[in-house]
Every structure is written in C-alpha cells, then in structure tokens.
Amino acid sequence: MIEVANRLHTVEEYYFSKKLREVNLLIANGKPIINLGIGSPDMQPPQKVIDAIANSFSNPNAHKYQSYQGLPELRDAMAAFYKEHFKVPLSPTSEILPLMGSKEGIMHISMAYLNEGDAVLIPNPGYPTYESVTKLVGAKSVFYELDEANNWAPDLKALSKMDLRKVKLMWVNYPHMPTGAQPSKFLFEELVAFAKKHNILVVNDNPYSFILNNSPKSILSVKGAKDVCLELNSLSKTFNMAGWRVGMVVGDSKHISNILKVKSNMDSGMFYGIQKGAIEALKCSSMWFSTLNSVYQQRRDLVWKLAEALGCSYDKEATGLFVWAKLPAHLKSEEFIDSVLKNNHIFITPGTIFGSKGEGYIRFSLCASTDVLEEALSRVI
Template sequence: WWPDFDALEKMDLEGVKVMWTNYPNMPTGAKATPELYQRLVDFGLKHKILIVNDNPYSFILCGKPISILAAKGAEKCCLELNSLSKSHNMSGWRIGMVGGDPEMITEILKVKSQMDSGMFKPLQLAGIAALNQSPEWFEELNSEYVRRRVAAGRIFDTLGATYDHDTAGLFLWGRVPSKYAENGMTASEVISERVLHQAGVFITPGFIFGKNGEDYIRVSLCARPEVLDRANKKIEEVIDKII
C-alpha cells in the first residue's frame, strides 16, 4: 500500500504543488520505512512538490516511531502533521501539530491566526500532561492494542481470512476468498452480511473503501479483547451457516 512512483513519474506533474501522504496508513494499516520516506522526499525535491505526511498513528503498534522529517532533504520540501487523538486517546479534543521548516510554519501561522485564537486552556494543559507521559505508558498502551489485535485475528481465523500480523493503527484487515462473491455482491459484502444476520456481529466490509477493498473485511481494535472474543464465539456457533 505504497505510492506507485513509476505511475507518478508518467503523470503531468507541472501543475502539482502538494502531495498528501498518510503513513502509517489509514485505512490499510500499512507502515512506512525510512526508505519509503526518503523516496518521497527525493520525489518532492525532484518535482518541486511539497510533501505533507499525516502521521497520527506513529505511536500505535509501530515499534519505534519514525518521521518523514528524518529523511535527508526533508526540511526543503516536507511538512508533517500529528495529533494526540490516537497516540494519547484524546480523539475529538482537536489537539494537533505541524512540523517542518520554520519559514513554512510561519506561512501556515499567517493563515491560522486568521481562523482562530487558540483552544480552551484546560485542553492545552491536558495536552501538556499527555506529552509528559513516560515511555512505559506507551508500552502499556501498545501491549493492550497487541492483545486486541490478537483477538481480532482469532475472528479472521474462524472465518478463514488471511491477515498481516504486524500492521499499525487501530484496525485489522482480513482477506476473504473471492469465491464468496455472489449475485453481484463482493466477497467482503457477502461475508459481512452473513456474519451480521447469522451471528449478530457487524464487521466492516472493505468494499465501502473502494475497489481495492472488495476482498477484505475490517475489525476495529477500539473494542476490548473480551468483547472481540465474545464476538468470535458467536461467529463460531454459526460458522457452518457463514462459510
């Protein structure tokens, strides 16, 4: 789930000013590598395109977090966005940040200063407290997400779906055999419908994310392991009616 640089190079890029990227990726959970970030930076420098990477999942199931700003030359063509929403369980608080060259940040602030005048101070203080958490706090957070990912994997095992055991972010994707497609419905749609009606469990069908998701289903890691295990048990009880 990386950019197709060969295809990009064949495009007319003369009028392109900004390229938006998102790694670790949402919705796929694909991780970036230092090599990918360097290639993005080199692409931006070559074509004089500003690369803006959205990186809010950098602390969720990623091992050692990495940033596009660490790539050689990134300060000349890159900005990176981040947020406390995912990394510190503060979704909806709207506490985010942008990093990059000071001159670029100054230009952003010219616009931002005309849009608002800062957020509610207690939220800012809460953000400071969150940023002061120890590395052990993140270890505990990720240990919980690992338990949830394992539990979600058991659901896919029950359904005969294959999956990557090492994706990042708050979701796990499973690939279901395309043979389940029927009557104009994609494989993901068929399996999701059967699981919903037979087991009373809703699993997100990948087709809603576009053609590349037609053979995939998705489980959220926002549910506790015991909830995921309970869902799996309900599916196991009626699995002969599903696959």
C-alpha cells in the same frame, strides 16, 4: 429554495456518519450490535492528563480566548516529543502549529496551498477525507494505487512518468491507514527526492506511529525533508484523547506561517485546559506506550482469531489501531459486512470506503475490550 454551494454537490456525507445511524437504529430496536468499525479509543488518557485539565479550571486565563498558535509550553512539549521519539529537531516558535485535531489540518493545508484546478495525489486505499477536502476546495483528485504486493507503498517510478505539472500536493500516510503497512527504510527518502524533483508538497499524516509499533518514524527525519514536506500528528490514538481534539502540523517555518494564515481566520485557539492536559500527555514515559500496547496486543490476537473464523487472511507485520483483513476470493466487501451485521450483529468496516483498491478487504478496529471481542468471536465460530 436557497441553493447550496456547488462544492456540496461534489461530496457526500461521511460514511461513518451515515452507517452509524443504521447501527444505532438496530441497537435502539434491541439488537446487541458489537461495533468494530470505528477507531475511537475506549481506554482512559493518563491520569495526570485528566488531573491537568481539572486543575486548569481555576486559572484566571482558562476561560479567555487562547493564542492561535497555542501555549508556548505546549509547543515546547511538542518539540521535545519529536526530538525524543523521532530524532527530529523543531523550533517551537516557528515550526510547530497546534491544531484542534489533525483532521482540521487537512483542510487548512489544502486551503493554504491549493487553487481551483490544481491536482492532488491521493492514496487508494487511503483516508477518505483527503479526497473530500480536495473536492471542497475545487482541486482535482489524482489517485495513486497502492497494492498489497508492494507492501502498500506508492510506485514512484510510475508516478514520475505521469504529467505532474498541475500536481501541487501529495498525501501519504505511514504507518498506513487502513492497512497498517510500515514504510520501508528507504520510502521516506524516495518520497523526499520525488517531491523535490516535481516541486510537490508531500504531507505525511502520522497519527498511528506508537500503536503496536516499536519503531516510530517521521518523514522529517530525512535530510532536506522540511523543504518539501509537512507532517501531521495527533494525540487522539497515542494517548486515548480522540475527543479532546489535539493535533499538530510540523515543518518548515514558511509552510507553518502559510497554514497559520488560514487557521487564524477560522478559530480562536484551543481551550486552555485541553492544552495543559496535552502538555502532560506529551511528557509520558515509555512505560505508557508499553502498557497501552500490551492491551492492544491482547485485543489484536483475538481479532486475528475473529478474522480467521470469518475466512480472512491478514498481515502479522502490520501495525496501528486496526486489522486489515483480506476476504476469500470473489467476496465483495460491503455485501460481506452487511451479512455479518445482519447475521452476527457485528459491525466491521468495508475496505471500499477507503477507495477502489479496498475492494475485497475489511477493517477491524481494536477499540473494544477483550470481553467484547471474545463475545464477537463466539458469535462467529
């Protein structure tokens, strides 16, 4: 028997990878399962995006290796997008690195900056990949707890009292996933000040800015943020392009250069046609966001009713692709969702997969049609 690397003993298979096997087995056995667990957009990208990838196939460069840094016109489009929507100026030649989905950026950034034994500040609740990648590179996860009473924002004063000498990286994620909490007016400013004081690289993972949110924000809009901050972004949710795998990391040129050293040794650049489609997506007018969000608003209204029918409460000010709902007192997240799956044939995500502070909460995805959501509601009421 050939032994696996020690790093594999520190991580488990991704929750959805395991749970969806169970869900798919139920479906195969004839159970009419409604999946409200995954945030995989079910609507189409803009038509001009689909046309762009289709038209790209005849280009003589389409099937060649592509630049590790992406097409210049893609980086130009990303820079224009940040300038228009976040009021953040970026150099397309040195401060933007296209990614094959922002998820790979978590690994690239971690490999570029973390040595074995370094510490990483990770939100609880938060995206599970922050912890798993930290383990894979041999660094130590240091969880900072988020609480509903504080609008799911970190207590930076409490963190400053800790011994942070080994902390090199801090993951933040606003608008927050899974809770949908928006950053306060001053949170990003306080994070930049905290990063400078403690010499920590703060990375804001920002793929949900445009979903049911009229005020998208970037941490890089704060003066001096580029010195100590990076931001990840993605076209997956904003333009219904999750399967296309298009993301970006933006920030100061020295950080981008360091990440490129990792990325250029791990892939050979994004497919030409996908880049051409991404360029068209980034040029979409405000009408696209309005149309997209009108659909999500109708869906969210139904999910709110579903949450109420299940005895849950929720925050109407939250944004994003999910509804984060609080269970009645004393109920356990995983037991609750298993009961709903068994009795109502509805799959909902338990809050515990996002950390211990997710206990007592569940998360609904808005990636289902109104007809499907009405059917789910009818099974509960």
